[in-house]
Amino acid sequence: MKLLAIETSTEACSVGLLIDNQIKMDHRLAPQQHGKLVLPMIDALMSDAGLQPAQLDCVVYGRGPGSFTGVRIGVALTQGIALGADLGVIGISTLQSVAQGVHRVHGDTHVSVSLDARMSEVYHAAFVVGDAGLAMPVTDEVVCPPEAIAELDTVQEWVWCGSGAERYPDTLPAGADGQPEVTRADAWPCAEDLLALAIPLFNAGKMLTAEQAAPVYLRNKVAETTAEREEAKRLRSV
Secondary structure (H helix, E strand, O other), X not given: OEEEEEEOOOOEEEEEEEEOOEEEEEEEEOXXXXXXXHHHHHHHHHHHHOOOXXXXXXXXXXXXXXXXXXXXXXXXXXXXXXXXXXXXXXEEOHHHHHHHHHHHHHOOOEEEEEEEOOOXXXXXXXXXXXXXXXXXXXXXXXXXXXXXXXXXXXXXXXXXXXXXHHHOHHHOOEOOOOOXXXXXXXXXXXXXXXXHHHHHHHHOOOOEOHHXXXXXXXXXXXOOOHHHHHHHHHHHOO
């Protein structure tokens, strides 16, 4: 199994290459530098592994929600690689990959992810890790003011994470003991976690065609800049 993962939806620029059971990674916090960094990062991983795109089995991408520009970069690059090599693709929720990473690092099983969506709003969803070790959604993904997040099951000890939780800590609900919820700092989507979530989907044959790769914004954007359109066009032509 050879899977390439690309995640550019947030300040994190993260790529990973799974070859059988071994993962090679390049993960960086690089706000607004994804368009410049992500292609060289992928090229370096592929070159080090001695692989060409046609030797991959699938391209995995972070589908959002997140930065409009970042999500578009990831989707366009995924389509460019997959179309050129005739590969299937798998899209993974950015929120879900953050929850998976928190479980991987801290072992938490009830994770509420809140990413800063600007305009005094957050992207939010809650996840529970089951016996398979995968973070699965128990709420819908939404964009809303942080204080409008629906109340979660207070019997459980929820951990909060993400840039939204860090920006709006005063809006976090109290835990079962009446104290503020636990937060995990510096939780970002990581290609390693996209790969963990994609493996069972790949094994089940749940891939899409490159043309079906699509972003999830949760919020419509009225317009995009000329620079953003040109960047997306360039990446699709790779």
